[in-house]
Amino acid sequence: MRTMTATEASRKFSDLLDAIERGETITITRGNHPVAEIGPAHRRTGAxxxxxxxxxxxxxxxxxxxxxxxxxxxxxxxxxxxxxx
Structure with missing residues (x-):
């Protein structure tokens, strides 16, 4: 799992979304502490x-x-x- 700072995520938001779309889950840190994990959305189906x-x-x-x-x-x-x- 990749990690990036909140500042980096903000500056490279498009790249962040591209990575997530490829299936990656990214941990976002602030002050060296993890604050969020962002991953691909779950698709909902009739099943x-x-x-x-x-x-x-x-x-x-x-x-x-x-x-x-x-x-x-x-x-x-x-x-x-x-x-x-």
Whole structure:
């Protein structure tokens, strides 16, 4: 893992992003102390969503009714219902 100072990271930000895009993780230091690790972003996919939702029960009928009721409220052009709250 490569290390660079905060000043160097600031001055060479484009180079820093290029290195991260290539898959590197860079430790940023300030005053010889590590303050951050910057690495490639994690890509999210439909498979990730399916895995995250695995084992969670499907919504029940009441949930579907609650969503329908909420959508009906959005369809009406009324004054803000939260204004008097």
């Amino acid at each position: 990730d969503l399916r895995a995250a939702l695995a084992g969670i029960p499907a919504p029940d009928d009441k949930f579907a009714l609650d969503i329908s009721s909420a959508l009906e409220l959005l369809d009406h052009e009324e004054a803000d219902p939260w204004a008097d709250a």
